[in-house]
Amino acid sequence: MKTYHRSLLFLTTLITAAGISNAQSTVTASVLSASESLTQHAQPNPSAKQKVVVATGTRFAYPLVQKWIDDYSIVNPNVQIVIESRGTSDPAQYDILIEASEPTEELKKSREFIYVARYAILPVANSNSTFSKIYGEKGVNTELINQLFFHDIYADKEKEQTVKAPYTIYTRLQKAGAPIVFAKYFGFEQKDIKGKAIAGADEHLLKAILRDSTALSYLPLTLVYDHTTGKPVSGITVVPVDLNGNDRVSDDEKFYNELGAVLQRLESKDAKDFKNVPIEYIHLSVDKRTATLEAVDFLRWVIDNGQKDLHAYGYLVPEPKRLDKGSFDQFAAKRIKQ
Amino acid sequence: MLKKLQLIIPILFFSTGLFAQAVVEGVLKDANDQPIVSATVAIKGTNKYVISDINGKFSIAAPKELPFTIRINSVGFKSQDVEIYELSGESLDLILTDDSLLDEIVVTSRRREETAQNVPIPISVVSGALIEEAGAFNVNRLKELVPSVQLYSSNPRNTGINIRGLGSPFGLTNDGLDPGVGFYVDGVYYARPAAATLDFIDIEQIEVLRGPQGTLFGKNTTSGAFNITTRKASFTPGADLEVSFGNYGYVQAKTSITGPLSKTLAARASFSGTQRDGLIDNIVTGRATNDINNLGFRGQLLYEPSNNLTITLAADVSSQKPDGFAQPIAGVVETKRAAYRQFNNIISDLNYTVPTLNAFDRKIDHDTPWRSGNELGGVSLTIDAQVGPGTLTSTTAWRYWNWKPSNDRDFTGLQALAKSQNPAEHRNWSQEIRYAGEFTSKLSGVIGLFYIDQEVKIDGTEESGTAQWRFSQSSTSPLWQTPGLLEGYGIRTNASIKSSSAAVFANVDWEIVEGLHILPGVRYNNDKKDVSYDRRTYGGLDTATYAGTKAEKIALQNIKNGVYSNQNYVADANENNFTYQLTVAYRASKRINAFATYSTSFKPVGVNVAGLPTISGQPATDLAVIKPEDVKHFEIGVKTTPTNNLTLNVTLHNSDISDYQTNVQSPELGVNRGYIANAEKVNVKGVEVDANLKAGKHFSFYGSLAYTDGKYVTFTNAPLPLEETGQVIDGVQVAFKDISGERLPGISKWATSIGGEFSKAANFLRQQGKFFVAVDTYYRSEFSSSPSPSAFLNIDGYALVNARLGFRTASGTSISLWSRNLFNKDYHEQLLVAGGNAGHYGSVLGDPRTYGITLRQSF
Structure with missing residues (x-):
C-alpha cells in the first residue's frame, strides 16, 4: 500500500512537471500565433512628388487629426501628412506635435502653438460593476473623487466615505495629457493617482476598464462615447459628478446618455462655474526654427476649417480668445520669409 | 530522500x-x-x-x-x-508604495466582497498563503490560529467542530444530529464533519464566522460557519507545485494547473497526496499505527460566456486510508461497581497487563486492526448571473461519504470487543438559490432558498471475543464462565436516516442614517427526518442446545440478552421553525465599527440512530426523537483600526440554549456509540479579543484571546461520569445525575493564539527574495473531556509552539522549514471512555513534534 501511494505521490509530481511544460508550450504556441496580430503602425510610403509631414502626440486625438488630414489632403494632394506613434525618439524630430496638456514655459520658447479643441475628462466605470450601478445613479463629489482616485497622505481617514462597492482604479503609467490634467485639476500629480497602472495609451485604458468588471477610471469624452451613435461605448458608464459644488449630484447633473447633451451642457454659459470636470486644450505645435511650410500651412488650415468636426469627435470648441489665428499667422509669415 | x-x-x-x-x-x-x-x-x-x-x-x-x-x-x-x-x-x-500598513482583508461571507473590519460579524480569516507555508495543514490546525474554535476528532467520522464550545456534542458523532457549525466550500454545504480531516487543496481563504449565521447561509449554523473559498480556474495559464518532506516519513505533494481551454472556458485541476508513518507503536503487530494515507483530486471548469454570467462545474474526490486512529489507554478509574467488576481485577483474572498506562509512551497492543477508510467527494454546479444591482447564484451539489472503519474500542490486547465498526454511506444533494448585492446605496443584502436531501445508511457490527464475558460480568454466577458463551456473540445493525431540510432566509443591511446600520434577518426552516433502526443479535453459545438444565439455559440466555439484545424501532420527525436576528451597527468613523446582535437559531430535531438505552429491559423509545436545540444569542462587539497598521477587535457574547443536544455515553455495550438526549438549559458566554499589528517593514504580529465560560444551567438527567458507574443509593441503581451548574465538556476557559513574522530581503541559491521566520503559539487552559464532569477525565492545559522559516521569491519559488509542536509537548486532545465502562479510558493523543521542509513553485 505504501509503495502504491508513494508511487502516486511522485507520479503526481511528474504529472505536474509535465503539465507545467505543456502549459508553457501552450503559451508559447499562442504567443507565436498571436504575433501576426500585433498592431503595427503604418509607415508612410509617399510617392516621390509628395511632401511628407509627420505628426505625432496624444493618441486619443488621432481620429480627429486624421479627419483633418483627410479633408486637407483633398485640397492639398501634394502634401502627405502622416501620423506616427510617438516612440522614444526626440519629439522635436516630428513636424507637428499633438499635445493634450498645457505646454511648459520651456517648450513654449521653442514651439509655436495653436489651441484647436478642448476636451473634458470624466470618471467612468465598467457598466457591470456594482460601483457603476450605485454611483452611476448617486454620483460623486469632489471629496469622494479625491478619496477614490488619489493617494493623499494628509487626508483624514476618519472622514472618508464608506464605499459599499468593490472597485479597482485604473490609470496610465506613462506621463500623458489626460492623467496629468485629471490629477492637476484636483490638486495632485499624476504619480498620486492610485490603482493598477496601464502601460499604453488612453484607448488601452478604455480596454482595461472593459476587461475588469470592477474597473473605475477616467477618460476623455472622445473615448467615452461611440462617435457613430453618440452613446457611451458599450460597457462603459459615466459616473456623474457634482457640478455645482453642493456635494450632491442632483438629477439635472445627470446628462450623460448622449454625447450631444454632454457637449451642450459643458459649452453652456454656466459651464465656467462647473466643478469636478477637468477641461483642457488640445494643441498642435511646430518647431519655431525648423517648421516646414507644409506643416505650418496645415495648422493654418486647421484653424480655419477644423472647428466643424469637433462635436462629432467629442470635443468642445475652444474659447475664441485661445483660437488665436492672428498670432499664428504672424509666425507663419515669418517662416515663409525665411 | x-x-x-x-x-x-x-x-x-x-x-x-x-x-x-x-x-x-x-x-x-x-x-x-x-x-x-x-x-x-x-x-x-x-x-x-x-x-x-x-x-x-x-x-x-x-x-x-x-x-x-x-x-x-x-x-x-x-x-x-x-x-x-x-x-x-x-x-x-x-x-512603489511603502508597505508598512496592514492589508485590508476582503471577505465574502455576506455573499459580497467587503472589508472584514466593516462587517458587523466576528470573523477570523486564515489566508491560503499561511496554509501553504505552515506545513501539514488541515482544519484541525485552525483551532490553533482561531482560539474560539474547538475541533475534536477521534477519527474522521467522529469529528466535531465547535465554535465557542457549541456546534456538535462532545464525544462520538451521532449521525442523527446536524452539526451546528456550517462547513461551506465555495458555497457548497458539506454535511459530514469528516470533511474537516481532509487535506486542503487550492485554498484561497478560510473565513471563520463566530455566532449564529442562519440568516446568511443555507444550512443551519447555530454557532458559526466555516466559509472556505478555493482558487478559481483562470484564463491566465498557471501552475503550482508543492512537495513536503518531514519526520515520520512525511511526504506530501500538491499540484495545481490552470489555464484557458477557449476564450470563454478555463479549467483547473489539482491533486494532493499525503503520507506519513504511524505515531503509535503496536508492540504486538510491530506496526506503527495512526499513519496518514490521503489522496485527493479537485477539478473545475469555468465558463464565462459574458461579463454577466459565470458557470462553474466542480468535482472532487478524496480518499483516506489510514491505519488508525488508535487510542492508547490513558488511565484507569475505580468505578462504583463491585470489586470484581473493576478493570484491574478483570484483567488480572484474564492474566493480562496493559503495556503502559502512560499514553505518551505511544505504545499499544490492540488486537483488532484500526482502520478508518474515509472517502468523500461530490460534484457541484454554480451559476452566477448579474441581474439588476445584484448577483443571482444557483448552487447545485451532490455529495457522498463512505466510511469504512475497524476499531478496537476495548483499547486492550484482549479479545473483549473483537469487532466494533459502523460502516456508513451518506449521500446528499442540495440546491441553493440566492440573490445578493447592493440594491441601493443604502440597502444591501441576501435572500435565499435552500434545500438538502440526505440519506445515511449504517451497516454496523459489534462482536464479543473470548474476554468479553469477564468485562460484561455483572454477577458472580459461575455461568458467566461457560465456555463460548459470548465468544462470537454480537449484533448486526441496519439503520438509516432519511432527512430533508428546506429553508428560506434573508438578511439585509440598511443604512438608516449616515453610519448607522440595522441588519434584520429571518429564516424559516422545515426539517423532516425518518429513522429506521434494526439491531439483531447473532452467534455465541446456542443456549437452546446447551447441555444444561432449563434454568441454566434461561439464565445463560438472560446473560446474553444483558450484553446484547435485539432492538428495532422506526421514528420520524417533522418540524417547522422560524428564527430571526437583528443587528444594529454604528460606524462612528472609518476606524470604529460597533455592533450589537440578538439572534435566535436552532439545530433541527435529532434522531437516535445508534441504539437506545434499555429501561426495565425495554428500549427507551421516547428517546428515539429528541427536541430541536433552541438558541438565543446576544453579542456586542467593536472593530477598531486605531492606526493604519493596527486592528483591535473585541466581542462579548452570550448564548442561552434550551434543549441542548448532547451525546450520552452509555455503559450498555449495545448502545455502542452513545445516544443523544436533551439537556434542559445550557449557557455559554465569553469575550474575544483579536489584534493585528504591522510594525515597520519587517514585523507583523497577531494575537487572539478567547475567554469562554460554558455550563449546564439545568441538566437533571445527565449520564453518570465514568467513576460513578454502578452507583447504588439506598439499594437503587442510579442511572442519571443532576449536573446543573457544572461545566460543559471541551471548553477551555482561556485560549490564546499569538504569533508573529519577521521578513527581510535576502539572497538564497542565487535567487533574490524575502527571508521569513514566523512563530505561532497556542495555549488552552484545562478542560473537561467528559460529557458529565468527571474527577478524572480532565485534560490539563497545554501550550504549543509552531514555527516556520523560509525564503520566498517573487517569481513564485518558496522553501520553508516548519515544525509543529516545536517543544514536543505531550498532550491529550480528548479522553474517551472504553466501551462498557469497565473503568479504563483512552486518549486521542496530540501529535509529537513534527518538522519538515516544503518546496513550492508557482508558475
Missing part, C-alpha cells in the same frame, strides 16, 4: 522560460525618488523574472501576446502590477 530532492529541485528552479524578443524596460523608485534595488520584476503567469539593478533599472523580455502583466515585488513595498498593452520602447517609471 536525497534522490527525491535531486529530482524535485531541478524542476523547481530550472523550469524553462518562454521565448520572446521584445523587452520591457523601466526604473523603480520609492516615494522619495530613490531607486529601489533588488526588486523582482516578473511576467505574471510565467516563471520569467529579473531583478532591478543598483539604479533601480530593469529590463525583461516580453511575451509577444498583448496585453500581459508584470508584477513588481520588493520587501517593504506593496506589490504592484502593471498591465502592458503596448511595447513602445519607452522606459517605465514606477513608484
Whole structure:
C-alpha cells in the first residue's frame, strides 16, 4: 500500500512537471500565433512628388487629426501628412506635435502653438460593476473623487466615505495629457493617482476598464462615447459628478446618455462655474526654427476649417480668445520669409 | 530522500522560460525618488523574472501576446502590477508604495466582497498563503490560529467542530444530529464533519464566522460557519507545485494547473497526496499505527460566456486510508461497581497487563486492526448571473461519504470487543438559490432558498471475543464462565436516516442614517427526518442446545440478552421553525465599527440512530426523537483600526440554549456509540479579543484571546461520569445525575493564539527574495473531556509552539522549514471512555513534534 501511494505521490509530481511544460508550450504556441496580430503602425510610403509631414502626440486625438488630414489632403494632394506613434525618439524630430496638456514655459520658447479643441475628462466605470450601478445613479463629489482616485497622505481617514462597492482604479503609467490634467485639476500629480497602472495609451485604458468588471477610471469624452451613435461605448458608464459644488449630484447633473447633451451642457454659459470636470486644450505645435511650410500651412488650415468636426469627435470648441489665428499667422509669415 | 530532492529541485528552479524578443524596460523608485534595488520584476503567469539593478533599472523580455502583466515585488513595498498593452520602447517609471500598513482583508461571507473590519460579524480569516507555508495543514490546525474554535476528532467520522464550545456534542458523532457549525466550500454545504480531516487543496481563504449565521447561509449554523473559498480556474495559464518532506516519513505533494481551454472556458485541476508513518507503536503487530494515507483530486471548469454570467462545474474526490486512529489507554478509574467488576481485577483474572498506562509512551497492543477508510467527494454546479444591482447564484451539489472503519474500542490486547465498526454511506444533494448585492446605496443584502436531501445508511457490527464475558460480568454466577458463551456473540445493525431540510432566509443591511446600520434577518426552516433502526443479535453459545438444565439455559440466555439484545424501532420527525436576528451597527468613523446582535437559531430535531438505552429491559423509545436545540444569542462587539497598521477587535457574547443536544455515553455495550438526549438549559458566554499589528517593514504580529465560560444551567438527567458507574443509593441503581451548574465538556476557559513574522530581503541559491521566520503559539487552559464532569477525565492545559522559516521569491519559488509542536509537548486532545465502562479510558493523543521542509513553485 505504501509503495502504491508513494508511487502516486511522485507520479503526481511528474504529472505536474509535465503539465507545467505543456502549459508553457501552450503559451508559447499562442504567443507565436498571436504575433501576426500585433498592431503595427503604418509607415508612410509617399510617392516621390509628395511632401511628407509627420505628426505625432496624444493618441486619443488621432481620429480627429486624421479627419483633418483627410479633408486637407483633398485640397492639398501634394502634401502627405502622416501620423506616427510617438516612440522614444526626440519629439522635436516630428513636424507637428499633438499635445493634450498645457505646454511648459520651456517648450513654449521653442514651439509655436495653436489651441484647436478642448476636451473634458470624466470618471467612468465598467457598466457591470456594482460601483457603476450605485454611483452611476448617486454620483460623486469632489471629496469622494479625491478619496477614490488619489493617494493623499494628509487626508483624514476618519472622514472618508464608506464605499459599499468593490472597485479597482485604473490609470496610465506613462506621463500623458489626460492623467496629468485629471490629477492637476484636483490638486495632485499624476504619480498620486492610485490603482493598477496601464502601460499604453488612453484607448488601452478604455480596454482595461472593459476587461475588469470592477474597473473605475477616467477618460476623455472622445473615448467615452461611440462617435457613430453618440452613446457611451458599450460597457462603459459615466459616473456623474457634482457640478455645482453642493456635494450632491442632483438629477439635472445627470446628462450623460448622449454625447450631444454632454457637449451642450459643458459649452453652456454656466459651464465656467462647473466643478469636478477637468477641461483642457488640445494643441498642435511646430518647431519655431525648423517648421516646414507644409506643416505650418496645415495648422493654418486647421484653424480655419477644423472647428466643424469637433462635436462629432467629442470635443468642445475652444474659447475664441485661445483660437488665436492672428498670432499664428504672424509666425507663419515669418517662416515663409525665411 | 536525497534522490527525491535531486529530482524535485531541478524542476523547481530550472523550469524553462518562454521565448520572446521584445523587452520591457523601466526604473523603480520609492516615494522619495530613490531607486529601489533588488526588486523582482516578473511576467505574471510565467516563471520569467529579473531583478532591478543598483539604479533601480530593469529590463525583461516580453511575451509577444498583448496585453500581459508584470508584477513588481520588493520587501517593504506593496506589490504592484502593471498591465502592458503596448511595447513602445519607452522606459517605465514606477513608484512603489511603502508597505508598512496592514492589508485590508476582503471577505465574502455576506455573499459580497467587503472589508472584514466593516462587517458587523466576528470573523477570523486564515489566508491560503499561511496554509501553504505552515506545513501539514488541515482544519484541525485552525483551532490553533482561531482560539474560539474547538475541533475534536477521534477519527474522521467522529469529528466535531465547535465554535465557542457549541456546534456538535462532545464525544462520538451521532449521525442523527446536524452539526451546528456550517462547513461551506465555495458555497457548497458539506454535511459530514469528516470533511474537516481532509487535506486542503487550492485554498484561497478560510473565513471563520463566530455566532449564529442562519440568516446568511443555507444550512443551519447555530454557532458559526466555516466559509472556505478555493482558487478559481483562470484564463491566465498557471501552475503550482508543492512537495513536503518531514519526520515520520512525511511526504506530501500538491499540484495545481490552470489555464484557458477557449476564450470563454478555463479549467483547473489539482491533486494532493499525503503520507506519513504511524505515531503509535503496536508492540504486538510491530506496526506503527495512526499513519496518514490521503489522496485527493479537485477539478473545475469555468465558463464565462459574458461579463454577466459565470458557470462553474466542480468535482472532487478524496480518499483516506489510514491505519488508525488508535487510542492508547490513558488511565484507569475505580468505578462504583463491585470489586470484581473493576478493570484491574478483570484483567488480572484474564492474566493480562496493559503495556503502559502512560499514553505518551505511544505504545499499544490492540488486537483488532484500526482502520478508518474515509472517502468523500461530490460534484457541484454554480451559476452566477448579474441581474439588476445584484448577483443571482444557483448552487447545485451532490455529495457522498463512505466510511469504512475497524476499531478496537476495548483499547486492550484482549479479545473483549473483537469487532466494533459502523460502516456508513451518506449521500446528499442540495440546491441553493440566492440573490445578493447592493440594491441601493443604502440597502444591501441576501435572500435565499435552500434545500438538502440526505440519506445515511449504517451497516454496523459489534462482536464479543473470548474476554468479553469477564468485562460484561455483572454477577458472580459461575455461568458467566461457560465456555463460548459470548465468544462470537454480537449484533448486526441496519439503520438509516432519511432527512430533508428546506429553508428560506434573508438578511439585509440598511443604512438608516449616515453610519448607522440595522441588519434584520429571518429564516424559516422545515426539517423532516425518518429513522429506521434494526439491531439483531447473532452467534455465541446456542443456549437452546446447551447441555444444561432449563434454568441454566434461561439464565445463560438472560446473560446474553444483558450484553446484547435485539432492538428495532422506526421514528420520524417533522418540524417547522422560524428564527430571526437583528443587528444594529454604528460606524462612528472609518476606524470604529460597533455592533450589537440578538439572534435566535436552532439545530433541527435529532434522531437516535445508534441504539437506545434499555429501561426495565425495554428500549427507551421516547428517546428515539429528541427536541430541536433552541438558541438565543446576544453579542456586542467593536472593530477598531486605531492606526493604519493596527486592528483591535473585541466581542462579548452570550448564548442561552434550551434543549441542548448532547451525546450520552452509555455503559450498555449495545448502545455502542452513545445516544443523544436533551439537556434542559445550557449557557455559554465569553469575550474575544483579536489584534493585528504591522510594525515597520519587517514585523507583523497577531494575537487572539478567547475567554469562554460554558455550563449546564439545568441538566437533571445527565449520564453518570465514568467513576460513578454502578452507583447504588439506598439499594437503587442510579442511572442519571443532576449536573446543573457544572461545566460543559471541551471548553477551555482561556485560549490564546499569538504569533508573529519577521521578513527581510535576502539572497538564497542565487535567487533574490524575502527571508521569513514566523512563530505561532497556542495555549488552552484545562478542560473537561467528559460529557458529565468527571474527577478524572480532565485534560490539563497545554501550550504549543509552531514555527516556520523560509525564503520566498517573487517569481513564485518558496522553501520553508516548519515544525509543529516545536517543544514536543505531550498532550491529550480528548479522553474517551472504553466501551462498557469497565473503568479504563483512552486518549486521542496530540501529535509529537513534527518538522519538515516544503518546496513550492508557482508558475
